Amino acid sequence: MLLKDEVQMLRQVPLFAGVDPAKLKLLAFTSQRVSFSDGEVLFHQGDPGDAAYVILSGSADILTGSEKGLIKVAEVTRNAIVGEIAILCDGTRTATVRAQNPVEALRIGKEQFLKLMSDFPEITIGVMRVLAERLSATTAELTIARSKLSLN
Amino acid sequence: MLPAVLLLLLIFLQSVWLGIITATLVAIQFTIIPRMRRRLLVLGRERQLTARQLSGRVSEIVEGIGSIHAYDTSNVERADMATRLGAIFKIRFDIYQWKFLVKFINNFLSQLTPFLFYSVGGYLALNGRLDIGQLVAVIGAYKDLPGPLKDLIDWDQNRQDVQVKYTQVVNQFAVDGLLDPRLQTLTEAPDAAALHKPLNAVNLRVADDSGAAQIERLNLRINPGETIALVGEAGHGAEALAEAIARLVWAKGGKIAAGDVDILALPEAVTGRGISYAGADAWFFSGSLRENLVYRLKHAPLRPPTRDPESQKRRDWYSAEAHRAGNPDFDLEGDWIDYAAAGVDGPEGLSKWFQTVLQTVQLDRDIMDLALRSTVDPSLYHGLAPDIVGLRRALRDELASRGLSDLIVPFQPGTYNIEATVGENLLFGTAVGPVLQNANIGKNAYFQSVVQRDGLTQDLFSMGYEIAQLAIELFADLPPDHPFFQQLTFMTSDDIPTYQALLQRLDANSFKTATEEQRNQIIRLSFAYVEPRHRFGLLTDALRAKIVAARQQFHDHLPPELQDAIEQYDPERYSASANLLDNVLFGRISLKHSDGADRVQAAVRDLLVSRNLTDRVFSIGLDFNLGTQGKRLTAVQRQKLNLARGLLAQSEYYVFNKPLQGLDARMQDQIIRNCLELLHADGRRPGIIWVPANPRQAEHFDRVVVFKDGGLVEDGPSDALLARDGVFKRMLQA
Numbered sequence: 001m002l003l004k005d006e007v008q009m010l011r012q013v014p015l016f017a018g019v020d021p022a023k024l025k026l027l028a029f030t031s032q033r034v035s036f037s038d039g040e041v042l043f044h045q046g047d048p049g050d051a052a053y054v055i056l057s058g059s060a061d062i063l064t065g066s067e068k069g070l071i072k073v074a075e076v077t078r079n080a081i082v083g084e085i086a087i088l089c090d091g092t093r094t095a096t097v098r099a100q101n102p103v104e105a106l107r108i109g110k111e112q113f114l115k116l117m118s119d120f121p122e123i124t125i126g127v128m129r130v131l132a133e134r135l136s137a138t139t140a141e142l143t144i145a146r147s148k149l150s151l152n
Numbered sequence: 153m154l155p156a157v158l159l160l161l162l163i164f165l166q167s168v169w170l171g172i173i174t175a176t177l178v179a180i181q182f183t184i185i186p187r188m189r190r191r192l193l194v195l196g197r198e199r200q201l202t203a204r205q206l207s208g209r210v211s212e213i214v215e216g217i218g219s220i221h222a223y224d225t226s227n228v229e230r231a232d233m234a235t236r237l238g239a240i241f242k243i244r245f246d247i248y249q250w251k252f253l254v255k256f257i258n259n260f261l262s263q264l265t266p267f268l269f270y271s272v273g274g275y276l277a278l279n280g281r282l283d284i285g286q287l288v289a290v291i292g293a294y295k296d297l298p299g300p301l302k303d304l305i306d307w308d309q310n311r312q313d314v315q316v317k318y319t320q321v322v323n324q325f326a327v328d329g330l331l332d333p334r335l336q337t338l339t340e341a342p343d344a345a346a347l348h349k350p351l352n353a354v355n356l357r358v359a360d361d362s363g364a365a366q367i368e369r370l371n372l373r374i375n376p377g378e379t380i381a382l383v384g385e386a387g388h389g390a391e392a393l394a395e396a397i398a399r400l401v402w403a404k405g406g407k408i409a410a411g412d413v414d415i416l417a418l419p420e421a422v423t424g425r426g427i428s429y430a431g432a433d434a435w436f437f438s439g440s441l442r443e444n445l446v447y448r449l450k451h452a453p454l455r456p457p458t459r460d461p462e463s464q465k466r467r468d469w470y471s472a473e474a475h476r477a478g479n480p481d482f483d484l485e486g487d488w489i490d491y492a493a494a495g496v497d498g499p500e501g502l503s504k505w506f507q508t509v510l511q512t513v514q515l516d517r518d519i520m521d522l523a524l525r526s527t528v529d530p531s532l533y534h535g536l537a538p539d540i541v542g543l544r545r546a547l548r549d550e551l552a553s554r555g556l557s558d559l560i561v562p563f564q565p566g567t568y569n570i571e572a573t574v575g576e577n578l579l580f581g582t583a584v585g586p587v588l589q590n591a592n593i594g595k596n597a598y599f600q601s602v603v604q605r606d607g608l609t610q611d612l613f614s615m616g617y618e619i620a621q622l623a624i625e626l627f628a629d630l631p632p633d634h635p636f637f638q639q640l641t642f643m644t645s646d647d648i649p650t651y652q653a654l655l656q657r658l659d660a661n662s663f664k665t666a667t668e669e670q671r672n673q674i675i676r677l678s679f680a681y682v683e684p685r686h687r688f689g690l691l692t693d694a695l696r697a698k699i700v701a702a703r704q705q706f707h708d709h710l711p712p713e714l715q716d717a718i719e720q721y722d723p724e725r726y727s728a729s730a731n732l733l734d735n736v737l738f739g740r741i742s743l744k745h746s747d748g749a750d751r752v753q754a755a756v757r758d759l760l761v762s763r764n765l766t767d768r769v770f771s772i773g774l775d776f777n778l779g780t781q782g783k784r785l786t787a788v789q790r791q792k793l794n795l796a797r798g799l800l801a802q803s804e805y806y807v808f809n810k811p812l813q814g815l816d817a818r819m820q821d822q823i824i825r826n827c828l829e830l831l832h833a834d835g836r837r838p839g840i841i842w843v844p845a846n847p848r849q850a851e852h853f854d855r856v857v858v859f860k861d862g863g864l865v866e867d868g869p870s871d872a873l874l875a876r877d878g879v880f881k882r883m884l885q886a
Contacts (some may be wrong), residue, residue, distance in 0.1 A: 003689070005690075022626075025625070025629075026626045032685075034745060034746045115636070
């Protein structure tokens, strides 16, 4: 997959919806293309966050640790971004991400990601929108789970 | 002296008048000239002083250059230097002027006398009062006079000069408080029994340079075999006691005694070996890591070297000369390493001991990494080259077994290495010396001629053109200091305007119309291209084949003058110009895995262990030169190495004064545990006195002594102190 194909993929990512393709090309150029084999872990929960990954092909599971072991909480496939929380919040990874099948991803380093967001505010707005949507989805699920719990 | 007097007498005998003239002028020379020269002595002394101060200032500036740049005080330093240089020049100018004035007067007076002879003597001769013969005799006699006179004056001058210099130098050494030389007599096997006794601090009072007391009236007993943590806030006495035991600071009142004997009265031969100290400040000299470690054990020349008769004669001469000068004649070329002091019986045992000690302070991995990154001359390490070449295949197999076979793309003659740049693929070797280094290769006529075959130059031109276009498209709008420029390996931010202008004048088909210079600028860009990294899609299979063909051509017909300028990649040969790791990898690490480099190094380390090569690679790591003051190591590595050096000798007491201050808490904890385990191995039980950087670390020790305001406030095992609600408990809660 060439640089220009990666740019086409990035345009499909909801996060980068409003960004000028020329800037996306720059982002792709300064990022690293990485591959993971089936079952390989992209990062572990608790690791320091140093990069975000945009899935170009394949899919990966998002797992969090609990007393019962790792629980799958979500899945990411093509054109999804994963790992952006740890870079934004300067903390550690909130979950483990493991490839379900061979995955090709674009690894966007923390410095590059933050610089991109500070240079191009439209990206920041896009990121905020996505996070807000996720938050509302999680809140909805929480409400359902709590009401189920209170009924029992 | 005597010839001068005789000549004067002769002149007097010939003519009294002329004699009087001569005597007067000689007297003037003899009295005035030395007096004038005295001024020169004063100036000379000043010049020496100012020159010495200047050199001291220069070395200060060099040491503090970092602060000077950080505080923007470079102009103050310039002003200081310029003033000093001006002052020195003024002194030298004065010396110069005065010296030549004196010379002038001397010469003038010397020439005046014959003039007077001719005039006065001539007058007297004309008047008949003097015989021509007498006049001629006098003139003849005078010719020989200035010589001895001048010598006399010069000798007197020299004598005074040297006397002044001598007094100045000798005064430098009249210092108060010089150590008794008997404390440092050369001893080969000192009596260690003196330290097999408890250490007693008796009414100890320690003060710092300004006179402020750090320890007041301390009475403490440390038994051999105890492990003690000295705890307290900074400056409250814990560190001061550690330094006092190590004899770094001397008690202002009271004493520390080993048994009954004041440790300050014990010779350094005993305390240097019997007490091992490591503090937060590490001192290293410019030398290899091994030399810096072994330094701990160099107390006396234990084994003289074997010398051939020629060198032995020279040695005897040096010995005799040293005796005459009152200098020591210890044999520097002998073997000074005291293996017994380290508890080993020879160099091999010592190497093993180094490994153990360095593992204890967790420096072993750093040393392996240093070794892997160093270039070695294979002729110095017998058998290393074939072993390393053998590792290449083994590494591929190892990675394949871990499912990581695509981690390394090996160099194979006849194949294009996709993870290496176009330039590296063309050259397929390491450049030795400047002829084919970096940019020079593009200018080399032979290289150009090879590349021009098959129209490769044209292809590279098109490639470079596209790269330029893409680079301009991506980076033209960015400010020059934007961090993204670090990712742009083809050109720097300064080159962007140049290439923008170039692209306006050329288009993709202007290969034939472009000038040599322009062509080189464009082709240069293609040399840094790596397809998996840049993903521009410029490297077709056909192009790759052409590049490999050009490579073959380049090496097959290499002219004799370039034979030594390049070392070709050969899978069966060790490359002396590449470092160990590159030699083992013999390829490029694929960028596909984000932590590829770490994984490869881990695999290499495991491989070295399984092939029993750790010892040899470790020994290469120990050859690493630390640079002046050990600056080539990081601060953390220096502290660990300092601690390792403190653990080397088998002492009765070990005193560690916050030796690991720069490390994180978890690592410090682990290393403290490792050290205690090491020092208690094989049934040994030395006394260990540790000033921990964090009071929580005191739990590793049998006994905790708590200091506050220069005095001892609590003393006992750590759980007993915790049960009390005292200073120690409060320190832990803070």
